[in-house]
Amino acid sequence: MSSRQITIIANWKANLPPSEEVALAKEIAESLLGALPKSGLPSDVRVLLAPSTLGLVPVASLLRREYPHSALEVAAQDVSLSIPGAFTGEAPAEHFVGIAPAVIVGHSERRRDHGETAEVVGGKLARAVAAGLAPVLCLGDDLPRAEIASRVAYVEEQSVATFAAAERAGCSAARLLAAGLVIAYEPVWAIGTGNPASVEIAEGIAAGLRSALNREELPVLYGGSVDAASAAAWFGTSTARTSLDGLLVGGASLSADRFATIVRAALSAAGSAQ
Numbered sequence: 364m365s366s367r368q369i370t371i372i373a374n375w376k377a378n379l380p381p382s383e384e385v386a387l388a389k390e391i392a393e394s395l396l397g398a399l400p401k402s403g404l405p406s407d408v409r410v411l412l413a414p415s416t417l418g419l420v421p422v423a424s425l426l427r428r429e430y431p432h433s434a435l436e437v438a439a440q441d442v443s444l445s446i447p448g449a450f451t452g453e454a455p456a457e458h459f460v461g462i463a464p465a466v467i468v469g470h471s472e473r474r475r476d477h478g479e480t481a482e483v484v485g486g487k488l489a490r491a492v493a494a495g496l497a498p499v500l501c502l503g504d505d506l507p508r509a510e511i512a513s514r515v516a517y518v519e520e521q522s523v524a525t526f527a528a529a530e531r532a533g534c535s536a537a538r539l540l541a542a543g544l545v546i547a548y549e550p551v552w553a554i555g556t557g558n559p560a561s562v563e564i565a566e567g568i569a570a571g572l573r574s575a576l577n578r579e580e581l582p583v584l585y586g587g588s589v590d591a592a593s594a595a596a597w598f599g600t601s602t603a604r605t606s607l608d609g610l611l612v613g614g615a616s617l618s619a620d621r622f623a624t625i626v627r628a629a630l631s632a633a634g635s636a637q
């Protein structure tokens with residue numbers, strides 16, 4: 364059995380108001396209770412719920428108050444570039460401390476809708492790490508029909524530009540890795556389209572990034588149209604795991620049943636299903 368940890372992140376985006384996010388978190392926790400040992404999630408499976416910024420505190424409070432043994436955690440969907448101070452409307456990394464241990468940075472929707480460049484994403488990585496948050500860096504190609512080698516080259520280039528920007532913002536690649544950096548490979552053509560990439564493509568990207576960064580153990584997740592029915596394929600089995608370290612799930616995480624099925628597949632691949 365592999366000891367590599369599997370991480371599953373639910374990205375709820377801006378789909379639900381906080382009251383419905385709390386209800387969904389409760390439904391997910393209840394739905395998972397039967398699949399978990401009494402002590403909660405085993406240490407080789409990590410599950411983070413990423414509600415909207417307004418939903419972070421109520422969802423985190425619910426999990427702490429009513430499901431303290433579930434080990435379910437929350438993550439932020441984004442973080443501001445600014446430090447705490449007179450910056451109206453911003454959400455600096457320091458404000459998430461004690462609420463969310465991790466933050467998604469560079470999601471393709473932020474890049475598309477807010478013009479976030481590698482410079483901005485690198486700066487946000489640096490801010491997250493400075494505050495003690497573990498960043499989940501989204502990288503992805505917009506090459507629906509490319510060969511794997513071209514995709515790997517594209518994503519590697521994106522990662523090099525982002526790490527260089529983080530370095531300029533005062534955070535070296537070594538520091539990012541030490542802070543618990545996780546990469547989420549999210550091809551733009553797969554997100555929300557019902558057309559996921561293949562495991563082969565995602566594993567090719569993971570291998571390319573690990574070799575470029577010289578980090579065999581770099582955690583790489585896949586995200587893009589993952590659903591309950593196909594979840595198991597992304598993990599393999601407890602004796603023949605894929606080289607991926609988990610999933611970032613959008614649409615399917617808005618259904619407690621579908622998301623819980625994905626988590627159960629992870630538990631089973633980790634060899635921890637009850």
Ligand code: PEP
Pocket residue numbers: 374549553554555556586587588589611612613614615
């Ligand atoms: C996402 O946007 O991060 C994502 C993975 O979405 P979906 O699962 O809906 O494709």
